[in-house]
Amino acid sequence: MSKAKKKFQAAMTQFVGQNYNKSIDLFSEAIASDPEFKMAFKSRGAAYLRLGNIPDALADFNRVLELDPQNARAFHLRGLAHEKAGDYSEALEDLSKAIEIDPEYGAAYYSRANLYSKIGDTDHATEDAEMVTHLTEINIETFGDENNVWRSRQLQLETISNDNLTMKR
Numbered sequence: 001m002s003k004a005k006k007k008f009q010a011a012m013t014q015f016v017g018q019n020y021n022k023s024i025d026l027f028s029e030a031i032a033s034d035p036e037f038k039m040a041f042k043s044r045g046a047a048y049l050r051l052g053n054i055p056d057a058l059a060d061f062n063r064v065l066e067l068d069p070q071n072a073r074a075f076h077l078r079g080l081a082h083e084k085a086g087d088y089s090e091a092l093e094d095l096s097k098a099i100e101i102d103p104e105y106g107a108a109y110y111s112r113a114n115l116y117s118k119i120g121d122t123d124h125a126t127e128d129a130e131m132v133t134h135l136t137e138i139n140i141e142t143f144g145d146e147n148n149v150w151r152s153r154q155l156q157l158e159t160i161s162n163d164n165l166t167m168k169r
Contacts, residue, residue: 004034011043020047038064042074049081057081072102076111083115091115106135 011026027044030037045060061078064071079094092115098108113128 002033004030004037004040007033008037008040008043011040015043015047018050020050023047024051036067038067038071038074041067042071042077045074045081046077049077049084052084054081054085058085070101072098072105072108075101076105076108079108079115080111083111083118088115088119104135104138106132106139109135 007026007030011023011030014020014023014026024044024047027040027047030040031044034040041060041064045057045064048054048057048060058078058081061074061081064074065078068074075094075098079091079098082088082091082094092112095108095112095115098105099112102108109128109131113125113132116122116125116128
């Protein structure tokens with residue numbers, strides 16, 4: 001495993017533990033080892049955002065978008081940073097771009113619904129909230145179908161195994 005990936009994993013552990021300053025240091029070390037490590041920039045930006053450091057968060061999200069202009073998650077996070085800064089028009093633009101890139105990105109719809117609600121646009125907020133519900137239902141159905149396929153195969157294996165045991169008697 002590369003040095004950058006090791007630092008990234010250590011940084012994520014700190015991030016999950018809400019040790020954002022330490023995670024920023026480790027993400028920075030990962031970036032120093034690999035200056036095009038998009039996930040490290042995105043994650044460090046998220047840590048900056050958690051700490052309320054909007055300028056550095058925006059700089060990291062902008063860097064991700066320089067490296068990958070179709071990164072829906074970076075647009076989403078940058079939209080959240082703009083919202084936190086009170087720049088609602090930029091936030092809406094970025095959240096909408098995230099959805100344009102990935103029309104099934106439920107978290108971006110959720111964030112945009114909250115922003116629409118905040119600015120008093122209840123019609124658009126309701127539309128986005130309905131889309132979040134729709135996408136959640138699809139995800140639950142997909143998970144259920146995948147789980148049912150696994151369970152069906154498991155039952156088939158158990159049946160074959162039981163039949164084999166019965167035949168051996």
